[in-house]
Amino acid sequence: MRKFAKTHEWYDDLGGGKVRIGISKHAAHELSDVVFIELPDVGKKLADRQSLCVLESVKAVADAYSPAGTVVEVNTKLKDQAGLVNQDPEGNGWIAVVQLDNPKALDDYLTEEQYLATLSH
């Protein structure tokens, strides 16, 4: 099941403790045109809720965060097409796959419904 963070990331459980990470439609809209993403290197170790990568729009930067783990795959398409994050944030605009240190880490995150509820405040 897809989980969300209050910091506007989504996490898809791929099984075996792996999660695919991207940013929510709401975040992509707020950032407006994403022009560059500082993609992490495969193998990068992340502490809990540490920045996975920095996304740049024309005049703003934002971090995407991840639970503790190791980056095992990055969406290399984003190197040349950062705009995918705007066009399809919750699909082809995914950022990376992380092998979680604690496979149950996602339990603490929000469901889509809960996440959307945080936006209406």
Add this chain to the structure above:
Amino acid sequence: MLKTIGLKAIDDLFSDVPSAVILKNGLNLPRGLSEPELKRFFNMIGKNNQPVSDRPCFLGAGIYYHEVPAAVKAVVTRPEFLTSYTPYQPEISQGTLQVLFDFQTYMVELTGLQVSNASLYDGATAVAEAALLGLRVKKAESFVYVSMAVNPEYRQTTQTYLNPQGHKVREIGLNGTETDLELLKTELWPNSVLIVQYPNFFGTIEDLAAISKICKEKNSYLIVAVTDAMNLALLPSPGSLGADICAGSAQSFGNILSFGGPHAGFMTVKMDDIRQMPGRIVGATTDRNGKEGLVLTFQAREQHIRRERAASNVCTTQSLMANFASAWLYFKGGRGAQQVAKDGVATAHAIAEEIKKIPGFKIESARYANEFVVRPPSPGFADFLAEWGLVAPYDLSKDYPEFKDCVLVACTELTTLEDMESFISACAEFYNDPTAKDTKRLIHQKPTQLPGWVKVRPIPNIAEHAEVELVRYYTALARKNFCIDNGFYPLGSCTMKYNPKVHEEIAFADNWANIHPAQREDEVQGALQVMFDLEHWLQEITGCYALTLQPAAGAQGELTALLMAKRYFADRGEHQRVNVIVPDSAHGTNPASATMAGWKTVSIPTDARGNMDVAALKAKLGKDTAVLMLTNPSTLGLFEEHILEVAKLVHDAGGLLYYDGANMNAIMGICRPADMGFDLVHLNLHKSFSTPHGGGGPGSGPVGCTKVLEPYLPEPRVYKEGNRYYLKSGAPSSIGRMKGNVGNFGVLLRALAYCKRNGKEGLERVGRIATLNANYVLAQLKGHYPVAFDRICKHEFVLTAEPLKKQYGISALDIAKRLIDFNYHPPTIYFPLVVPEAMMVEPTETETKQTLDEFVAAMIKIRKEMETNPDVFKNAPYDTPVSRLDEVKAVKEPKLTRS
């Protein structure tokens, strides 16, 4: 005006300032001078400077006496360039953007790399920033290697920048006057960063091809530093010889000496490294009608946006100084620049050949360009040359024991035949050789021949222009710029006050413009007095015990203060203090400076009245607290009502308080940061002290401190003994050097003129009138625009367009752009970040009531348009050289130089 606000007296505007800190008797400063008195003062003490312009000058060592054509000075100091702000509003800044774009084009061509920024603080900080860039690219944790043949001030500044982040600097020794390549091969650790200078400090043209080969073998990054950029027009470019970065000073192109600053620094890199580049970058794009135009681009790199993710200390550029360089190169072209460089090198070699013939003299430099080292037969040579009437060459004794008593002789195109004869005669006299005195025998004509071994690059591809073409080009560009002299800048947080003309007249007088920072102290007593006096004025204004004038800009002032605090805590063994606390309304540079100092940022929310939330602060204070950075009045334009309590809380927790002087204008003459409990204070001379913004620099960010923190101030510092002023370095606890030379002297000079002209009464009126003006405008606008915090403001206030955006679909940006059609510069928008759709208005004290009334009327008219004609906003502004530009395209399809 008070009636409109609903108050009785001006001092009622300051009822939120604790009475304990209100200055009861005002500032203890002398009365203001009339303009003639001011000029007389500067003429008088100017006589204590001996400019280099009427004597033979052989002093270089990083700053060079080249020609600044009258036409270059005339076009660049037009008010449209001098008094304009950073070109954030491209529709009314195409003039500034174009000259910076030209600068980028020229620096790329001269250095042989691919991308240039629009200038940096100075050469020394450019190299320090380059070292940080190299470490980021290499992801190297360890070492930066610096050749001992790199300018000592550049090395010291690099050290200061690298230390707080835990990086180590290692020096590579010399073989004669060049970097020891054998040593380099054995010492250079793989995957590290190397800095060499080209030509190096001793004038020697380093073998860059060989050095680059060693770097490639070790997978290391090569930074080439440059001090006399004129030589880049003559010698093969660093890029063509394998440099990864070229960084240094562009002073040689049209920047007056001005006692060492302000001067433009530059940096060029390869395209792959563009996102690591510090500083602003101008790029070409198109507007809504498909018309070409320029914008600041890749802004997401910049530290005020990156905040705690920042990788650099650069906020401002040295826009005006880059503009001088740009105009010089537009005028003289690549061919003219190459000829100037050739003149210097040919002259240097001709003199050296003659000196060699005088017994006892030795030329130490190998393969040199326009500078060389002379070893005299006995000590005392430099003193002798000064007595002979020359601007003596640089004495190497203090920096290099192996070159004790040796001098570094610099020649340029301004070295005349008579100067050469004079120098050779002096050498002969020093040796006491009567036959050698007949110098006419030695050199008959100004030399033009380069030594045969000098490899010359192709003439740089920079077109030259007639003087009239330069003047017309700049006149056309000037028409595309908004500036203080043609309109009102209600630009919050930027304090765009009027820049008095008399300051410029003083600063460009020969006795101030043409003094070199390495002249002997007895030749620059006037300049040292300016610094000493200004320190005194600023100490009284801030209440600080001691002060440094060195920082190049506000952001560098912040870093300076944090480095001092870090050193202080280290001395006390309190290494666990790593947290810098900032309110969420803070300028982006605050968290960025904390990161640059190797610390972490903790953010505190704003309470319902716009103050920093004291309860939240209490919860965050502890043994890990290093510094609280506070702007007061805050960026919301509100005085922190609990400042005394906040100061006590921070001090009780063992932390220090830092005052961000961005908003000093509101309280100048009313209360003082030190009296509120601040331990460290920075000021922006380009804001509160009316020095011109120059289209985005030069700035100046002096830092004051308490007695306890004085030992940590950067060096050199200026002292007075009897009637003599002098500079001194060497305090064991000093954080070292933040930039080259003594600071942006030209800016300091104008700031002192401002202080002396205003005097006690004038300075005491600044905060009062600035605050009166702001409240007068606020009182009239608040019925029409929602106010973020409805209380008496200080020198600025924040409106929010959030409800208007919801109701009419018109954003802060739309309102800003529409204001341009009424001939106003837009307010600061989208800052502070805590207010959605923020519009921050700061009228300053120099605007008249009539100007304020007209602005209010325009704002109200615009508000009515939202109801009557909302479509008008979509394409505003209308009659500007370009309309709104496609900033996404500027990043996605970068075009960063002229084709």
